Amino acid sequence: MRGSIRLFKIFGISINVHITFFLLLVLVLSGGVRWLFLVGAVFFFVTLHEICHSLAARRFGIKVREITLFPIGGIASIAKVPEKPAQELFISLAGPAFNILVILVFFFPAKIILGPEVLFHPLSTDSWPLTVAYVYWINLVLAVFNLLPAFPMDGGRVLRALLATRLGYQKATKIAVALGHVFALVFAYIGIVRFNVILIVISVFIYMAASNEELQVDIKETLKKFKVCDILPRDFLTVTPDVSLSKVLELVFHSHQEDFPVLEDGELIGFISRQDIMKAVHRHGTAVKVSEIMRRKFPVAKDTDSLMKVHNLMRDSSTRAMPVMKGPRVVGVVTLEDISRVYAMVSHAA
Numbered sequence: 001m002r003g004s005i006r007l008f009k010i011f012g013i014s015i016n017v018h019i020t021f022f023l024l025l026v027l028v029l030s031g032g033v034r035w036l037f038l039v040g041a042v043f044f045f046v047t048l049h050e051i052c053h054s055l056a057a058r059r060f061g062i063k064v065r066e067i068t069l070f071p072i073g074g075i076a077s078i079a080k081v082p083e084k085p086a087q088e089l090f091i092s093l094a095g096p097a098f099n100i101l102v103i104l105v106f107f108f109p110a111k112i113i114l115g116p117e118v119l120f121h122p123l124s125t126d127s128w129p130l131t132v133a134y135v136y137w138i139n140l141v142l143a144v145f146n147l148l149p150a151f152p153m154d155g156g157r158v159l160r161a162l163l164a165t166r167l168g169y170q171k172a173t174k175i176a177v178a179l180g181h182v183f184a185l186v187f188a189y190i191g192i193v194r195f196n197v198i199l200i201v202i203s204v205f206i207y208m209a210a211s212n213e214e215l216q217v218d219i220k221e222t223l224k225k226f227k228v229c230d231i232l233p234r235d236f237l238t239v240t241p242d243v244s245l246s247k248v249l250e251l252v253f254h255s256h257q258e259d260f261p262v263l264e265d266g267e268l269i270g271f272i273s274r275q276d277i278m279k280a281v282h283r284h285g286t287a288v289k290v291s292e293i294m295r296r297k298f299p300v301a302k303d304t305d306s307l308m309k310v311h312n313l314m315r316d317s318s319t320r321a322m323p324v325m326k327g328p329r330v331v332g333v334v335t336l337e338d339i340s341r342v343y344a345m346v347s348h349a350a
Contacts, residue, residue, distance in 0.1 A: 004068050007279065013054055014066040015047060015075075019252055034125040042142075043069055045102070049095040049142060050074040051065055053154075056094035060087045063316065070205075081220070085161040085169075092157035099143040103136070110136050144260040150179035151208035173217040180210030222343050223307040228324055232303060232332040238263045241270065241291035245280055252277070259321035261330045262294045268330050270294030273321050300325055303332075309338050314339075 004016035015291045047067065054064040054076050065077045082088040111119050114129050123137060147155040156176040163172035184207035190201030237251055239260045252258055258277070261272035272294045280293040299317045301310045303326045314320060320336040 004066075010051065011058075011303045013051070013064050016066055016068045018068055018070050020070060027111045032125075034128065034131045038125055038131055038134055038138075042138050043074070044304055045099065045135075045139055045142060046074045047144075049098055050076045051092055051161065052094040052098040053315070054078070055123070058089040060091070062091075081217075085164040088157055088164075089161035092154045092161065095154055096143040096146050099139040099146075102139045102346045103143075105198050106136060148183060149176070150181075150206070150210070151176045152180065152206065156180055156210070156343065170217055170221050173214060177210045177214040180206055180213075184210065184324065219343050222306055222346050223311055223339065227303070228305050228307065228310060228334050229303040229326075230336060231307070231338055232324060234332075236332045238330065239272070239290050240264060241289065242292065243290045244286065245277065245288050245290065246286035248272070248277060249281070249286060257333065259333050259335060261323040261333065262290055263330065268300075268323060268325070270296055271298045271321065271323055275320075302326070303336055307342060310334060311336075311339050 004018045007015045007017055009015065047069065050067045054067065057064055057076075057078050060081060060082060062080060064079055066075055067076045076089075082091060110133070114133055117138070118129045121130055121133060123134045125134060129161050145155050147158070149155040149159040151157070151160075151173075156179065159179070160169075160172045160176045162350055163175060167175070184203045186203075187199050187206065188203035188228065190196065191203060237255060237257050237260060239248055239251070239262055241262055241264055248260065251260070258274040260272050261268055263274060270290070272290060276295065278286055284293070299313050299319065299322050300322045301322050303324050310322070314322065314336055321333055323330050324332045324334050
């Protein structure tokens, strides 16, 4: 994610911290060492909470690229929404279940070591024992907050998973998003009345994240209705491996195409994208041959693939264009702009 710094990797997942996180550290340092310890412990448990989501997602073959820590929590970048409501239910409950498990496992040890008078004391950092008790109970706070039945919290995803079995995925999302907006407005009101800046920031985050979730679902449902062949231009250009980059640039300048399949004797052997062309021009000049800059490993779409499938493939492979095949033949090129245009047209018409 932009604006974030990688801390380490675990289970192949990059754990990042967003630069805004350091603003929180500046504020916390003014509260003393115990406040610094508390915030560090909180984000330790937040990280484990998100790792549990990520491992649950991997169980269903869903990739998780990174976890990013923000001043108001963490976000796991899960590659796609689970296809089945039961899968989303399992993944969503994994995080809060971890926090509740911590409460259950450490309850008696904490009660014995800290004593009931400290463990059940109102949350405070007035002493180290009270700070440790604060850290213990923060797991309950994380579990309860995340189980609120509204997006983007885990509870909103649980609610969607339960509603989706009867109402359908899109309608269930709209209900969970609407509740997310309600909670955001409530938090904003409380934050304004009590002059609590953190609550106001949380309310803005919840509102925007809920709205973005609704947008992503609308895009997904729209793209599922179309196949690549529905939007594929009839005319497209290809190049051969012995063509110079200057010839490719001429094709770009005199057509609307910026990405080219590379054919040799009618067989697809490579692909050059707009990014490849731009990098090659700056590094090698225009005399370089296509064979020297083309990609030899690249994703390929079928003309019968849904636009949603191709969109996910582009995201997973970090590309914005790919050749389209019909059997053994190349029949065109599909780009991210083509897919975005479909959603823009259909949503505008609706």
